Amino acid sequence: MRVSVDRLTKQFRDVRAVADLSLEIRDGEFMALLGPSGCGKTTTLLTIAGFYKPTSGTILFDGRVVDNVPPRDRNIGMVFQSYALYPHMTAHDNIAFPLKLRRVPRQERETRIKTVAAMLGIEDVLPRRPGEMSGGQQQRVALARALVKKPGLLLLDEPLSNLDAKLRIVMRAELKRLQKDLGITTIFVTHDQTEAMTMADRIAVQHQGALQQVGSPEDLYRRPANLFVAGFMGTPPMNFLDVSLEATGDALVLRRESFRFSLPDPLKQSLGHLVDRKLILGLRPEDIEIKPEEASQAEVYVVEPLGREALVTVKVPGAMLKVLAPPHIQLQAGTHVGWHVMPDRIYLFDAGTEEALLVPGS
Amino acid sequence: MRSRNWRRSLWYLLLALVAAPFLVMYVGFFLRAFGEGMTLGIIPRQWGITSFRFMWQPIAWGLGRTTMWAAFGNTVVFATVSGLVVTAVCMLAGYALSRVEFRGKDFFLVLQLILHAVPGQILLIAIFFLLLYLGLLHRLSGVALARASLEIPLGIWMAKGFFDGIPWDVERSAMVDGCNRFQVWYRIFLPLVRPGIAAVFIWGFLFAWHDFIYVYTLLPGTIKLMSTLIQNLLATEVVDYGYLAALSLVYTIPPLALFVFLQRALLKVPVFGGKGTA
Ligand SMILES: Nc1ncnc2c1ncn2[C@@H]1O[C@H](COP(=O)(O)OP(=O)(O)OP(=O)(O)O)[C@@H](O)[C@H]1O
Ligand SMILES: [Mg+2]
Numbered sequence: 001m002r003v004s005v006d007r008l009t010k011q012f013r014d015v016r017a018v019a020d021l022s023l024e025i026r027d028g029e030f031m032a033l034l035g036p037s038g039c040g041k042t043t044t045l046l047t048i049a050g051f052y053k054p055t056s057g058t059i060l061f062d063g064r065v066v067d068n069v070p071p072r073d074r075n076i077g078m079v080f081q082s083y084a085l086y087p088h089m090t091a092h093d094n095i096a097f098p099l100k101l102r103r104v105p106r107q108e109r110e111t112r113i114k115t116v117a118a119m120l121g122i123e124d125v126l127p128r129r130p131g132e133m134s135g136g137q138q139q140r141v142a143l144a145r146a147l148v149k150k151p152g153l154l155l156l157d158e159p160l161s162n163l164d165a166k167l168r169i170v171m172r173a174e175l176k177r178l179q180k181d182l183g184i185t186t187i188f189v190t191h192d193q194t195e196a197m198t199m200a201d202r203i204a205v206q207h208q209g210a211l212q213q214v215g216s217p218e219d220l221y222r223r224p225a226n227l228f229v230a231g232f233m234g235t236p237p238m239n240f241l242d243v244s245l246e247a248t249g250d251a252l253v254l255r256r257e258s259f260r261f262s263l264p265d266p267l268k269q270s271l272g273h274l275v276d277r278k279l280i281l282g283l284r285p286e287d288i289e290i291k292p293e294e295a296s297q298a299e300v301y302v303v304e305p306l307g308r309e310a311l312v313t314v315k316v317p318g319a320m321l322k323v324l325a326p327p328h329i330q331l332q333a334g335t336h337v338g339w340h341v342m343p344d345r346i347y348l349f350d351a352g353t354e355e356a357l358l359v360p361g362s
Numbered sequence: 363m364r365s366r367n368w369r370r371s372l373w374y375l376l377l378a379l380v381a382a383p384f385l386v387m388y389v390g391f392f393l394r395a396f397g398e399g400m401t402l403g404i405i406p407r408q409w410g411i412t413s414f415r416f417m418w419q420p421i422a423w424g425l426g427r428t429t430m431w432a433a434f435g436n437t438v439v440f441a442t443v444s445g446l447v448v449t450a451v452c453m454l455a456g457y458a459l460s461r462v463e464f465r466g467k468d469f470f471l472v473l474q475l476i477l478h479a480v481p482g483q484i485l486l487i488a489i490f491f492l493l494l495y496l497g498l499l500h501r502l503s504g505v506a507l508a509r510a511s512l513e514i515p516l517g518i519w520m521a522k523g524f525f526d527g528i529p530w531d532v533e534r535s536a537m538v539d540g541c542n543r544f545q546v547w548y549r550i551f552l553p554l555v556r557p558g559i560a561a562v563f564i565w566g567f568l569f570a571w572h573d574f575i576y577v578y579t580l581l582p583g584t585i586k587l588m589s590t591l592i593q594n595l596l597a598t599e600v601v602d603y604g605y606l607a608a609l610s611l612v613y614t615i616p617p618l619a620l621f622v623f624l625q626r627a628l629l630k631v632p633v634f635g636g637k638g639t640a
Contacts, residue, residue, distance in 0.1 A: 051534055071537045078538045084531035088553045101540035145539070 001061055001075070001152035001185045002027045003048065008057035010043050010209075017043035019209035020057070028183045030176070032200035034190055034232070040209040041189040042081075045155050048187065050074050061153070074153070077146030077184075081158040083138045085130040091141045092126040098149045116144045119178070136167050143175075147182070154179070154186040160195060172198055193233055197221070205229050222361065227354035230282050230347060236311060236322045239288070241281045242351065245274050254281055257317045258297060264343040271348070271358065279357070282347030285324040290314070292329055294338025300331050314339060394607035413608035423586070423594065430609065433586040438616070440506050440587060441571040447510035448517050448566025449559060455514075456521025456558075457547050461533065471522075474515040482512045486579060493580060505580045509570045517562050524558030525551060560624040568617055588613045 003025040010018040017040040025031045033041050046052050048059055050071040058065050066074060085094050092113060099109045117123050120140045125133050133141065139159060146154060159175075160168045176199045179186050190196050196203045197217040205212040205220065205228070213225040224230035230238050243254040243261075252268045252275070254261040261281075263271060290312060301313040301320065305327065312331060314321045316339075323339070325331065348358035395413050397406020420427040458464075459471060489508045490499065498504025528551060536546045552559065574589040581587070586594075592613065595606055 046534070049534070049538065051537070070542075071534070072540045072542065074538075076538055078535065080531040080535065082529060082531050084529060084535040086532065086536075086550060086554075097536075098539035101545070145535075149539070 002063070003153060003185060003187070004060040004063070005044075005048065006058045006060065008044070008047060008059065009055045010040070010047055010052055011055040012043075016209050018047065021206070021209070021211045022057075023204055023211060023214065025185060025187060028185055030179050030186045030188065030199060030201045032188045032190060032196035032203045033206060034193060034196040034203050035206035036232070037191055039206045041191070041206055042157055044206070045157055045187060045189050048153075049076055049078055049155055075151050076153045076155055077149060077151035078155040079139075079142045079146050079157065079159045081161060083130075083142040083159075083162075085138055085142055085145070087130050090127055090129055091122065091133065091137075091144075094130070094141055095126075095145045095148050098145065102149065112148055113144075116148045119147075120144050135162050135164075136171070139163060139171070147184075151184065154184045156186065156188045158190055159188075161190070161192070168195075175199065194235065197233070205232060207232075223356075223359045224347070225356055227280060227282075227349045227356075230349070230356065234284060236285050236324070238347070239283045239285065239319075239321045240349075241283070241319055241321075243279050243281045245271065245277055245279055247275050254279070256281075259316065261341065261343075261346075267343070267358070274348075274357065278351035280349040280351050280354075282349060283321070283341055284345065284347075285311070285322045287342060287345035288321060288323045289340045289342075290323055290325050290329060290331070291338035291340060292331060292335070295336045296338045298337055298339050300333050300335050300337055302333055303331050391607050391610070394604050395611050396608075397604065411608075413602075413604040414612075416605065416609060417612075421591070421595075423591075428586055428591075430591070430612070433588050433591040434612070436502060436585060437571060437588040437613075440502055440509070440573075440577065441567045443503055443506035444510040444513075444570030445563045445565075445567030447507060448513050449563045451510075451514050452517035452521040452562045453552065453555075453559065454547075455518045456523075457525050457551060459518065459522045460525035462543075471519070474518050478515040483575060485512075486575070489576075490580060499580060500582045500585070502581070502585060505576055506570060508580065509573055509576050510566055513566050513569050517565055520562055520565065521555075521558055524555040524561075528554055564617075564621060564624060567620065571617055 003023075005021055005023040005025075008018055008021045009016070019040075021044060023031075033044060035041050043052065047054055050066065050069060054067065058067055060066065061074065085091075086097065089097065095113050095116065096109055099112065104112070113126075114123075117126060120143060122137060122140045122144060125137045125141065128137075130138055130141070139162070143159070156175075160171055163171060172195060188196075188200060200217060202214060202216055203220055204214045207228050213220060213229045215223075220229055220233050224233060227240070231240065241256055241259070243256045243259075246253050246255050252263040252271060254263065297317055298321075299315045301315045304311040304313075308327070310325050310327050310329075310331070312323045312325045314323055314337070321339070331337070345360050346358065347356065347360070349356055393406055396409055396411065398410045398412055399407035416430040420429050459467060493499040493504050493508060496504065498507065532550065532554075533546055536550045541549065572589065574593065577585075577587045578590055578593070581590075588609075592606065592609060595601070595609070
């Protein structure tokens with residue numbers, strides 16, 4: 001099923017939960033709706049499901065306006081963050097419930113329950129009630145209940161957020177695989193950018209109700225449209241430094257107190273018109289190189305070993321930088337080190353509009 | 363440590379003193395019902411069940427006679443009808459007030475509280491005429507309906523409270539699964555608020571069971587209930603207190619039995635799975 005969200009706005013009294021959001025979800029696509037807590041993801045999802053009426057804008061399924069179609073007739077499957085299983089029914093009856101309402105004959109019903117239970121590995125818990133299941137089992141039963149009616153659209157509202165870290169990684173992969181196997185158009189709401197990056201075909205980033213950018217995980221990471229997306233994608237997040245662009249002789253220099261960064265020739269031409277503007281320099285932690293043998297004003301503040309690498313916080317005048325350093329570099333807190341940035345790895349943003357002006361590879 | 367124990371004992375003593383009159387009353391009640399030939403008005407000479415003879419003997423009623431069982435049966439019907447009406451209305455209204463948005467909802471809720479604050483006796487005359495015009499006066503079912511209406515306002519609040527406890531996501535799940543509003547109510551919400559159903563039913567049942575003023579004023583003398591029967595016996599010249607105590611005991615048992623029974627049958631609260639409900 002193809003889903004079009006057309007200029008959707010949802011207003012609750014004084015809160016604008018969704019603001020002028022337009023989004024196309026292709027047939028069979030796995031779309032992640034990503035954003036920080038309270039940005040309106042759940043509201044968007046519930047409006048697509050038909051629980052909220054749009055304040056303005058429309059929603060189309062396969063090109064058909066569904067604004068007046070009640071949730072039960074939208075052919076959707078949904079998994080809620082709280083799973084929302086029916087506590088008075090066994091897992092089997094929970095999964096059977098949508099089929100009973102559809103008057104699917106008993107024989108077929110049992111076959112379908114068996115198939116979906118096998119697919120999700122929950123045959124053992126079928127006779128149990130939700131109160132007697134672990135969080136992971138409940139989550140699978142909720143997923144089974146959503147899938148058993150073979151919906152045209154699957155809506156998932158942070159289905160992994162109640163699982164422990166290990167199980168979450170397992171389910172991440174399983175869910176992705178399942179979605180590909182079944183080919184169901186899926187909208188997956190999450191505030192976890194890793195989840196969105198690892199699972200989705202495309203990600204839509206939402207902030208304060210408004211859509212910031214839509215694109216493949218690679219796209220959002222490499223070519224963020226603005227400061228918000230740049231800061232949201234990637235862990236540890238991108239470093240931001242307020243800088244100004246100054247012309248010194250025939251060189252273009254990004255300057256911030258004692259920090260100076262001369263732009264290489266190819267960039268000089270494309271950024272010449274930005275001289276004297278207030279800019280924000282974005283540096284990814286993996287793009288900064290620490291030179292322990294050099295000394296500068298930068299001081300190692302804290303070192304956090306992560307196993308494969310170490311996350312180093314470096315104090316530079318007026319800011320803290322997060323740097324991913326290879327583990328073989330021995331660093332002590334308090335020592336002064338030098339740091340370098342590869343000129344082709346920098347991001348630049350307009351300090352006023354927060355739009356991206358320069359991203360690597362452009 | 364010591365002084366705390368002291369203070370504690372003092373408190374218990376005080377509480378015991380406060381409780382004493384009630385205890386004496388209940389003990390006296392039982393002694394009278396099962397004792398025969400009282401000395402000093404309270405110490406029985408002998409145990410027996412002759413006070414319970416109304417169970418197999420007719421009771422004098424005006425110039426005629428009646429049986430306890432007729433009154434008992436009427437009371438059961440009266441209280442059950444009232445309880446069922448209260449339950450049905452409150453379960454529907456409570457759901458609507460908990461889940462459906464409509465104009466004047468807040469006003470309606472406040473109105474229920476105000477209605478509850480109005481004493482039932484004030485409405486007696488109005489209800490008399492209402493029942494008269496509806497042709498329900500002097501009918502057990504009609505008066506049961508009137509009696510139920512008095513408990514509905516607070517019952518609605520009780521029911522709403524129970525429905526409020528069910529997460530929205532459960533309702534939304536049911537709707538995505540294909541339920542219409544009625545099916546959500548009937549197939550998902552009612553099973554989940556079974557303790558609430560029991561509570562509201564007991565609420566409606568109990569008040570009707572113990573009602574005197576409504577059945578006394580709105581029913582003809584030929585339809586006897588337990589409360590009017592006891593009143594009738596009290597109004598005779600020679601009051602047999604043992605007899606009266608025994609009858610009152612029988613009058614008290616059904617609500618208690620209902621309580622215990624419903625507790626067993628209905629107070630199994632389903633546990634909501636998952637975390638972070640909304
Ligand atoms: N029914 C409602 N009535 C009024 N305001 C609401 C309602 N639902 C959501 N909001 C508000 O709309 C905004 C967006 O809420 P929403 O639940 O969509 O956020 P979210 O992105 O899902 O957040 P989270 O990640 O915490 O679940 C919030 O400010 C919230 O307070
Ligand atoms: Mg949410």
